[in-house]
Amino acid sequence: MTEPSGGSSDTPRRPVVVPAIALTAFTAVGITALLGGLREAPEEPEALGPGAVIDQGQFTTKVVESRVTVERAQNRFEEDKRFVDVVFDVKNNGDETVPVGVPPQKIESAFTLASFAGSLVKIDPVFPKDAGPYVFARSKGDESRQLHPGITSQVVLRYRLKDTEQPPQKISLDVAAFEWEPDFNNVTPRWKMVATEVGDKWLPDIKARVTLSVKEGDAA
Template identity: 90%
Template sequence: MTEPSGGSSDRARRPVVVPALALTTFTAVGITAMLGGLREAPEEPEALGQGAVIDQGQFTTKVVGSRVTVERARTQFEEDKRFVDVVFDVKNNGDETASVGSPPQKIESAFTLASFAGSLVKIDPAFPKDAGPNVFARSKGDETRQLHPGVTSQVILRYQLKDTDQPPEKITLDVAAFEWESDWNNVTPRWKMVATEAGDKYLPEIKARVTLSVKEGDAV
């Protein structure tokens, strides 16, 4: 009886050798595919300092600087007050009045804000909660909480120091930006903070990281 061509199926098969490097590559590609593909590492924000001008979309912001300000007591029964001020010149590029606002208490809640100070998403070192900040604008000598269209106003971010507190030598601020776009459920465009989805959160993209030396200022 003649065997079928090709020989017996019981013949031992030669093992196939796969280089370890190839296995590592295949494994890495598989894991990457499971995780949704290759992701680019986020770019480091632009490092800026005093005098820098930041294009925030809704605002054009010049960083004037940071200083210690002393408010002299008005009576003998009061005491002098000391503050750390961060000063900006802010132009509202929009067609409507914008709010000066306040920095967000948590960075993950920042993307819902459309105010200028809402874009100051991180301040280092962090001040105590009872230190403020108080944020206000000065326009034509008056203090206000509004930024009018096409107008440049001086905005002051102010933290109060206690008697025993020493001001920090430097302050670093992470600054976000805004873009003019519509929501998925609303075709009317508006200014929205530029943010990236991270799980169930939206984290603001950092447009610039500003580091300022805190200087001695004048009494007010």
């Protein structure tokens, strides 16, 4: 019987060698394409502590401290009250008086706020809702809920502790910033929180991450 043209089918075939580095590159490109292309990893926010100064655009903010504050009872029928305070020195760089404000309940709603406390977009640990926060400013001995232009005021972010509750050892805050630019439907510029559109949400860009040890209590 005559063998078919082309030689015997039993002739072994030489394996094709693909370098490992090529496989790795191919896999990486494939995964990148699957995830929607090359993207830059977001930068970690600047880590800050006591004494640091943050340029927030609308505000220049000095981080002072975190401490337990004790408010003494006024009579024998009352009890002492204890608070965790976070203290800042804040200068309003704008031309108008603005509210001190309160931190946002959800980070995705923060970008609509234009107050100082509105820029404190994440606080860890999370305090119970009935603990506060209560935010106020002190300037020349007076307590206020406003920040006047060109003036530096002490701003206190305050949470109340329950009678048997121990304060946290540390408290951490993610701080956003503001920029002076036109509004969506108005060419007149205003201070707006710096944020990035992610899907159907606007999430604030984190300017700095502040971590403070909570000091022992002092009388208010």
